[in-house]
Amino acid sequence: MTKHTNWLVTPTTRRRFVLGTSSVIAGAALSWPNLAASTEQVMRAPELRGQNFNLDIDYQMVNFTGKNRVATTVNGSLPAPILRWKQGEKVTLRVTNHLSHDSSIHWHGMILPTHMDGVPGLSFAGIKPGATYEYQFTVQQSGTYWYHSHSGFQEQTGIYGAIVITPAQPDPIQCDRDYVVILSDWTDEDPSDVYAKLKKQSHYYNRQERTAADTWDEIKDKGVKQTWRERKMWNQMRMSDRDISDVTGATYTFLMNGQTPEQGWTGLFNKGEKVRLRFINAAAMTLFDVRIPNVKMTVVAADGQNIEAVTIDDFRIGVAETYDVIVEPEADKAHTIIAQAIDRTGFAYGVLTPDVNMKAELAELDPAPILTMADMGMNHGEMTDMVEMQPMDMSGEMGHQMDHSMHLAMASEMGSGKAGYGSDKAIKHKQTEFGPQVDMRAEMPMYKLDDPGIGLRDHAEKYGRKVLTYADLRNLYQTPDPREPEREVQLHLTGNMTRYMWSIDGVKYADAEPIILKYGERLRFTLVNDTMMSHPMHLHGMWSELETGDGEHIPRKHTIIVQPGSKVSYLVTADARGRWAYHCHLMFHMLSMFREVRVI
Amino acid sequence: MFRLVTLFIALSCANVSYAAGMVDDPILMMVKIDQLEIGDDDNSAWGVQAWIGKDINKLWLKTEGELSNSDVEGAEFQLLYSRAIAPYWDAQIGWRHDIKPEPNKDWLAIGIQGLAPYFFETDLSLFMGEHGNIGLRTKFEYELMLTQKWILSPEVEANFFSKNDPDIELGSGLSDIDIGLRLRYEIEREFAPYIGIEWARHFGNTADFSRQEGESRTSVNWLAGVRIWF
Numbered sequence: 001m002t003k004h005t006n007w008l009v010t011p012t013t014r015r016r017f018v019l020g021t022s023s024v025i026a027g028a029a030l031s032w033p034n035l036a037a038s039t040e041q042v043m044r045a046p047e048l049r050g051q052n053f054n055l056d057i058d059y060q061m062v063n064f065t066g067k068n069r070v071a072t073t074v075n076g077s078l079p080a081p082i083l084r085w086k087q088g089e090k091v092t093l094r095v096t097n098h099l100s101h102d103s104s105i106h107w108h109g110m111i112l113p114t115h116m117d118g119v120p121g122l123s124f125a126g127i128k129p130g131a132t133y134e135y136q137f138t139v140q141q142s143g144t145y146w147y148h149s150h151s152g153f154q155e156q157t158g159i160y161g162a163i164v165i166t167p168a169q170p171d172p173i174q175c176d177r178d179y180v181v182i183l184s185d186w187t188d189e190d191p192s193d194v195y196a197k198l199k200k201q202s203h204y205y206n207r208q209e210r211t212a213a214d215t216w217d218e219i220k221d222k223g224v225k226q227t228w229r230e231r232k233m234w235n236q237m238r239m240s241d242r243d244i245s246d247v248t249g250a251t252y253t254f255l256m257n258g259q260t261p262e263q264g265w266t267g268l269f270n271k272g273e274k275v276r277l278r279f280i281n282a283a284a285m286t287l288f289d290v291r292i293p294n295v296k297m298t299v300v301a302a303d304g305q306n307i308e309a310v311t312i313d314d315f316r317i318g319v320a321e322t323y324d325v326i327v328e329p330e331a332d333k334a335h336t337i338i339a340q341a342i343d344r345t346g347f348a349y350g351v352l353t354p355d356v357n358m359k360a361e362l363a364e365l366d367p368a369p370i371l372t373m374a375d376m377g378m379n380h381g382e383m384t385d386m387v388e389m390q391p392m393d394m395s396g397e398m399g400h401q402m403d404h405s406m407h408l409a410m411a412s413e414m415g416s417g418k419a420g421y422g423s424d425k426a427i428k429h430k431q432t433e434f435g436p437q438v439d440m441r442a443e444m445p446m447y448k449l450d451d452p453g454i455g456l457r458d459h460a461e462k463y464g465r466k467v468l469t470y471a472d473l474r475n476l477y478q479t480p481d482p483r484e485p486e487r488e489v490q491l492h493l494t495g496n497m498t499r500y501m502w503s504i505d506g507v508k509y510a511d512a513e514p515i516i517l518k519y520g521e522r523l524r525f526t527l528v529n530d531t532m533m534s535h536p537m538h539l540h541g542m543w544s545e546l547e548t549g550d551g552e553h554i555p556r557k558h559t560i561i562v563q564p565g566s567k568v569s570y571l572v573t574a575d576a577r578g579r580w581a582y583h584c585h586l587m588f589h590m591l592s593m594f595r596e597v598r599v600i
Numbered sequence: 601m602f603r604l605v606t607l608f609i610a611l612s613c614a615n616v617s618y619a620a621g622m623v624d625d626p627i628l629m630m631v632k633i634d635q636l637e638i639g640d641d642d643n644s645a646w647g648v649q650a651w652i653g654k655d656i657n658k659l660w661l662k663t664e665g666e667l668s669n670s671d672v673e674g675a676e677f678q679l680l681y682s683r684a685i686a687p688y689w690d691a692q693i694g695w696r697h698d699i700k701p702e703p704n705k706d707w708l709a710i711g712i713q714g715l716a717p718y719f720f721e722t723d724l725s726l727f728m729g730e731h732g733n734i735g736l737r738t739k740f741e742y743e744l745m746l747t748q749k750w751i752l753s754p755e756v757e758a759n760f761f762s763k764n765d766p767d768i769e770l771g772s773g774l775s776d777i778d779i780g781l782r783l784r785y786e787i788e789r790e791f792a793p794y795i796g797i798e799w800a801r802h803f804g805n806t807a808d809f810s811r812q813e814g815e816s817r818t819s820v821n822w823l824a825g826v827r828i829w830f
Contacts, residue, residue: 437687
């Protein structure tokens with residue numbers, strides 16, 4: 001695939017979008033035993049087009065688990081209606097809040113004036129109960145985005161929907177069918193109860209904890225001495241290698257286009273068609289690993305922006321990220337779309353099929369990931385410390401992991417300091433990172449751009465499946481701002497998992513000063529993850545240009561996963577004046593792992 | 601004491617801030633009935649901790665006690681201000697009041713509670729009582745997950761005193777050691793019935809007091825109980 005070519009150009013005329021029409025028949029395509037009655041109650045997402053939109057936020061009865069619950073929805077739909085805009089057009093969105101609490105809508109990934117960004121306290125005061133706020137802005141970009149409430153926990157309870165923007169110029173990505181695939185997580189619990197439970201017992205939802213049986217297996221496998229040595233660091237640090245997700249399938253039902261796994265979402269296609277799937281992760285707390293067994297996916301856009309096509313079998317989608325993929329499934333069978341939760345406690349499920357009567361085989365879940373020493377960002381010195389009993393013996397799993405991480409480091413440690421190649425600055429832990437609010441600091445965080453991440457690392461070796469990594473992302477177009485960064489802001493993502501406290505540089509939002517950017521400047525953000533969770537970091541209002549090792553084609557993203565114990569760098573052109581939110585998009589981290597970025 | 605409560609409330613309310621309309625650090629309350637059990641000698645016992653507060657500052661209530669044939673034999677309450685001082689440790693200071701055995705006793709309690717390396721739940725308290733008696737209590741607990749639901753939990757408690765207190769049959773030096781082993785089944789995280797065994801022994805002067813009263817210095821008890829939190 002050469003750069004800058006319109007790939008996938010197809011002679012067939014593009015058909016009318018058929019999104020949504022298939023959801024009603026989802027039940028018929030599958031013979032799951034307990035088809036819940038929820039589709040009757042929750043409308044499938046309608047499509048709204050044009051330049052004027054009325055969106056009404058209200059309560060809505062839903063039933064995803066057999067129990068009736070009250071959701072918050074837009075126009076009575078969960079997910080919210082798909083908004084179809086055209087690049088270059090001015091859109092007006094009148095959002096009315098019928099809830100008894102303040103509400104808001106944030107247009108995620110949209111480049112727009114700060115007072116249209118929908119973040120209460122920064123962009124505006126929020127939408128009071130009974131009030132209407134009129135959003136109006138010119139659509140500057142094209143691609144797949146989404147929108148959600150930025151108030152309370154309303155996103156968790158249903159206020160999220162897709163935005164699809166048709167480009168002003170002919171779309172370089174041609175397809176015959178075009179579907180939005182919006183992934184999310186639903187809980188019957190009140191999200192504030194979930195948050196309270198995590199504060200009281202942070203492992204509350206983890207039902208895959210390490211047990212005596214695991215340790216016994218390891219002893220049988222490796223002997224007492226080696227097992228003890230491997231357990232030592234974890235035990236001393238009081239951390240668990242099974243701590244993958246804070247909130248799990250123990251309370252979540254994972255949804256694909258608002259459909260439970262029992263219902264399944266259905267997308268239709270005909271023989272020979274190219275199908276564009278616009279994946280959006282609108283979950284509150286769940287990273288998903290997506291694949292369509294036996295179907296190659298060609299990723300053509302990341303976070304709405306076109307990239308050089310890359311063909312893969314699996315991809316991880318962080319909370320708030322979007323990926324557009326093109327698939328050409330074989331026509332004689334139905335294909336499963338499976339989005340496994342990162343901790344494998346559940347999945348969202350759908351099917352691509354030429355015929356609603358065809359059933360797809362359900363794919364098996366991959367094994368639950370187990371964290372390694374490399375995910376703590378340990379430096380070599382500490383590693384040696386840890387194996388002090390036999391310092392020269394680096395055999396066994398730990399040694400292997402170390403080799404692996406060192407290898408990754410060498411492969412992806414760019415650190416040239418030039419635009420597109422990452423930072424060459426030293427990692428510094430500020431004084432504020434020391435205290436009861438921070439339980440860990442990565443001593444030697446590395447770029448892990450070519451690391452698929454926990455639970456996906458052995459896929460190539462074990463199953464012959466290629467997994468998308470950030471190293472694969474190259475902008476389809478030239479980097480618009482070729483300037484070198486004038487300065488660098490290094491921020492550390494910090495937390496105390498046991499106390500369930502999250503912060504940046506050890507300081508939570510409530511106590512933090514804004515980050516000041518000078519209008520027009522080009523700078524680099526380097527994020528260091530001093531925790532063992534993946535944090536999808538979202539900067540509002542400006543692109544985050546992820547440095548993946550090609551200064552000419554830096555991909556533009558709005559949300560970037562920072563892997564545990566690693567670092568990531570991206571460039572920002574401060575071309576939008578005002579007050580912007582910058583935060584981890586995991587809902588229960590966001591409250592405190594949050595900064596105001598002020599461009600003056 | 602009221603001053604402590606006022607201080608606590610002031611500390612809690614001083615920092616009400618919002619991240620985009622959300623309270624990151626709400627005032628929460630937790631009640632942990634770790635032990636509510638009956639033994640094969642018909643003695644029953646409770647061990648309850650409760651707290652109210654935010655991430656860093658909390659007001660903590662601890663109570664434990666035992667009943668013998670529905671007579672309260674021992675009942676102790678601690679009301680503590682608790683502050684997170686390290687990632688896994690809270691420092692605590694407050695008032696301990698013993699209703700039983702009689703006469704009532706008051707102590708100044710200073711402690712540190714948290715999670716030691718290797719996941720030992722630890723509670724170390726220093727009690728300064730009347731007439732200059734100083735008590736030291738050390739408590740360690742470990743949770744061994746046999747499965748996701750079956751949890752075996754060994755526990756050790758030891759009490760030391762600086763002086764004899766014949767009124768309540770406490771002797772100086774190492775006074776007693778309690779070793780318990782409880783096996784619980786978490787029907788829910790918040791609700792777990794358990795069975796267990798507890799071995800307790802008096803030492804030194806405390807053992808002498810027991811002998812004078814004609815009590816045995818060692819006891820072994822089978823237990824059944826329930827662990828509840830909310």
